[in-house]
Amino acid sequence: MAANKNLLVLAGDGIGPEVMSQVRRVVEWMDKRRAVRFDVTEDLVGGAALDVHGVPLAEATLERAKAADAVLLGAVGGPKWDDLPFEKKPERGLLALRKEMELYANLRPAICFEALVEASTLKPEVVAGLDIMIVRELTGGTYFGEPRGIFDLPNGERKGVNTQVYTTHEIRRVAAVAFELARKRGHRVCSSEKANVMESGVLWREEVTKLHGEAYGDVELSHMYADNCGMQLVRAPKQFDVIVTDNLFGDMLSDVAAMLTGSLGMLPSASLGDPDETGRRKALYEPVHGSAPDIAGDGKANPIAALMSFAMCLRYSFDLGDDADLIEAAVKAVLGSGIRTGDIMATGAKLVSTQEMGDALLAELDKRAA
Known part of the structure; x- marks a missing residue:
């Protein structure tokens, strides 16, 4: 150097x-x-x-x-x-x-080392050889959206507010990171959101799909609701290669994936900008x-x-x-x-x-x- x-x-x-x-x-x-x-x-x-x-x-x-x-x-x-x-x-x-x-791009690999297969709470055949990369959007969504706060209501109650908000640019740039990583791995990306109940999820799915069609046709793209993704991570985790998701769901799904490996003490992460x-x-x-x-x-x-x-x-x-x-x-x-x-x-x-x-x-x- x-x-x-x-x-x-x-x-x-x-x-x-x-x-x-x-x-x-x-x-x-x-x-x-x-x-x-x-x-x-x-x-x-x-x-x-x-x-x-x-x-x-x-x-x-x-x-x-x-x-x-x-x-x-x-x-x-x-x-x-x-x-x-x-x-x-x-x-x-x-x-x-x-x-x-x-x-904006948080990379969390979940790798199950052969020597630690028995440390996982799942059956060895489910986690042996596991190698997943979760790409979590890190600077938008519920954790940073406005308005936010705890507000007093006229009836004496209080209201807690957090706003889930994403723009086209925020979605496309983190999706591009996921597609690029997939090109160096198994050429598969699963995009996870809640498009069935959230408008931000609808936008997320539409923009990831558009970007895929424009520049990453060589990578297989699938979509999965975040709750199902959590279930699939503990049912059949090796179906995944790269998962890309938003800030809130990424926080939860990456911790689920972490425990597949046996211990949070084993898992690194990287947070990258442009x-x-x-x-x-x-x-x-x-x-x-x-x-x-x-x-x-x-x-x-x-x-x-x-x-x-x-x-x-x-x-x-x-x-x-x-x-x-x-x-x-x-x-x-x-x-x-x-x-x-x-x-x-x-x-x-x-x-x-x-x-x-x-x-x-x-x-x-x-x-x-x-």
Whole structure:
């Protein structure tokens, strides 16, 4: 690489700092063993930012995120901040990053490693070999639509309002990401909405269909109502290749898909914006698992999702597919050797701490780079 790439690390709250410390070890390993060099800076987000700055995302932190080549985030939230007003909650920091960086495409792979087939609550034959990519629209829909709020009514009751709203542009750009990904996978996209009861779903289906006809005829397109999609994910998940859906349904369906693999601690994600004139995309990478405050500080957290998120960063932000493959292969090998954190523990396996899982992965990387 001609120049160092700039990474901003936002470890956040709960187990975020623990898993991100293992990512930092792999970043340093890449520097020493693969000549893939990064300039790494750290900052605060979520509850950690609230404690220092009084807001879940400081303006200076947002500007650093916009300027970085990629952002690595751990997790946000925890019971310490539960009683804060809605606009001050730690999660607002993450939502602000997604919105202000215009990260509209959230990529959530759901892969069931062979060694973890028994960790899923579904039958092995249902999940063995599972490899799904869910593409969730991230900056529109119910989470950002206006009007929104809690309003007092004349009769003394209150009314809570959230608005589901999408434009043609918002739908087409995230659908294009899904079609492009499908071209590199199984050439199948399932678009999921509720066109049977929601006008926004009707528009979603119409625009995805139009885009498919205009530019992606080589990819098979199907449509499925979101409730049925949730059912099909637990009935026959391997029927799917790429699923594209809106913000609210994507939030729910991706968590359903996550548990097919056995643990939220295994799943990474990428949130991408549009490429600029140089081809660079603003991007944020984070594990799906959240802050898990019940085990924070105990050394029990599974760092694999965070490490796999870094592998996605190498692949999608820096076009370093070989290095991403190396990390993913090391994860597969370590799991295959029977090393487990508590969330994926199995009979006969070796229970390890967060740090020890990092040790095992670095040892495997050393072996493969020798």
